[in-house]
Each structure stands twice: as C-alpha cells, then as structure tokens.
Amino acid sequence: MIDGFLALLTAFLVLSGAGFALAAAIGLNRLPDLYTRMHAASKAGTVGSGLLLLAVGVHAGDLPTFARALAGFFFFVLTAPISAHLLAMAAHRVGYPLHAESVRDEMKDYDKRI
C-alpha cells in the first residue's frame, strides 16, 4: 500500500519535473531577448531538475537519501538565482540591448550612480 503510494508520488514528481524542463526549453527558444530567456532557464529549469532530484529521494524511501536529495534541491534553488543575476548584470553592464518592446530599464543609469 505505502509502496504503491510512494511509486505514484514518484511518478507524479517525475512527470511534473520533466514538464517544467520542457517549459523551460520552450521558453528559451520562444522568448525575444537575453533577459527574458534568463527567466525561463533559471526558474523553470531549476524547478524541473529539483523536482526530479526530489523524486529520487521519495523513491528510495529512506531518510538519509531523502535528506541528500533535499539538500541538492536547496542547493540548486539557492545557486540558480545567483548565477542568473550575475550573468544578467554582466551582460547589462557590457551593453547587450533589451528587446525593442521592453517598456522599462531600471538599470539604465546604474553605472552613473555608483
């Protein structure tokens, strides 16, 4: 009974993680410029791989493995925004342009202020 429930939960986690990864890949191809593509890759992509790792922890069914999977999940969730933010800031400072339909660039005179 409990094994069947864990298997069904694992199946749900696996499918939703793969769905998030697919959504991230679609967004990476469909969005217009670098800064919007970064949203897809760093949010949906991270959640996708994190859910798949959680699925491994749930499927194993013992506490140490689940704790390791949870640690990996938190590691990804913590590091993905840092790397995305660093890359976006570097690209913006170097001068890669926003898409023409962007309505607002709050960091336009960031370099002048510091």
Next chain:
Amino acid sequence: MTAQMVLSFSIWLALVVLCVSFLMTVWRVIKGPTLPDRVVALDMLTGIVIGFIALIAIRTGFTLYIDIAISLGLVGFLATVAFARFVLSRGGREGPPGETAKAEMIKALAAPVPETRRSPRKKPATGTGPAVRRKAKK
C-alpha cells in the same frame, strides 16, 4: 495496472520529454545570437543533464547518483559564474548577429601583430659597467 507499471511508464515518458527539451536547448546554444544567450542555454543544459541523472538513479536504484548530480550542479554553477566574469571582462565586442564567431576569428587573424618590443635603445657613449669604472679611476 499496478503502481510500478505507472512509474515505469512515466519514467519512459519523462526521458522522452527530457530528450526533446535537451535538443531544443542545444538548438539555442547553436543559434543564440550573443554569447550570454549561449551561456544561459549551457546553464539550462546542465540542469537537464541533472534531470537525466536523477531518472537513471530511479531506474537503476543506485542512490549514489544523487551525489553525482549535486557535484554536477556545483560545476555548472561555477562555470556560469566564470562565464559571467568573462562576459564582463571581454566587453561588448560583438559582430553582426549570426556570424559573430566567424567575424571575431577573421578580425583576430587580420589584425596586425602588436608591436611588443620597443625601438632598440641607443647605447650610451660611456658605459657604467665595472670595467668602465675601473678605467675611469685610472
């Protein structure tokens, strides 16, 4: 239809979906007009490979794969940080979109070799070596 059959079918389906998203991300790496686009796609590629590793861990039952996935995530994070520093230090040197790498290579090949050596220094009429000093004393 037991729960194990559902799990095995959903793992197959997830493998197929991950393959599709992997190919789409590779397409962005190839096509991406600028360097940061490619870096974002490479970061995403690392995440998809972590997903593949997790699926293989579920299929084979080896939980050791979790550690491999975590270390791959660490490597991907460090690679993205290093690429961000590289983008910052390289500046916005970018050719027309589409043939950036080719234009860069042609520019690098056609550029004149920078003159590193200064013009030869004129030798002073009187040296300052020990022999000269000895001569001056006499």
